[in-house]
Amino acid sequence: MGFKVTSWFSLHAAYTEAFRAPDLTELFVSGTHFTCGPGCANLFVPNPNLKPEKAHNKEISARFRRDDLFMPGDQGRFRATYFRNDVDDFIDSIVIFFAPADARQSGTRRHHHQPECARCRTGRL
8 A cells, every 4th residue: 555645755555464384394204404423313303283374464665756856867766664574383493403303383473674775866877
């Protein structure tokens, strides 16, 4: 959803949901990842009890776009975005060196980031 505040400034917002089922290797496949001599191995172990991940994603951004800002022919661009992803039943591989590793549910994960971008160009370049 976007809202044009002025001819050179706009705001945007988005909300999405996502779903990821555990893959077959996370559910059923087991084996040896590597060995390092007799009696020393790193194994991976399946987990048939995994639930699907469910994500709730939010994003807001502001965009500035103005030509002839400082001099005729120049261009000014700026965009700032913030997003946050809340993932329930996040599936992660737990690795313990020289011990079995398995896929586990690690509860709710929260990821967020604030990327920004700015660009300016003069009319002479």
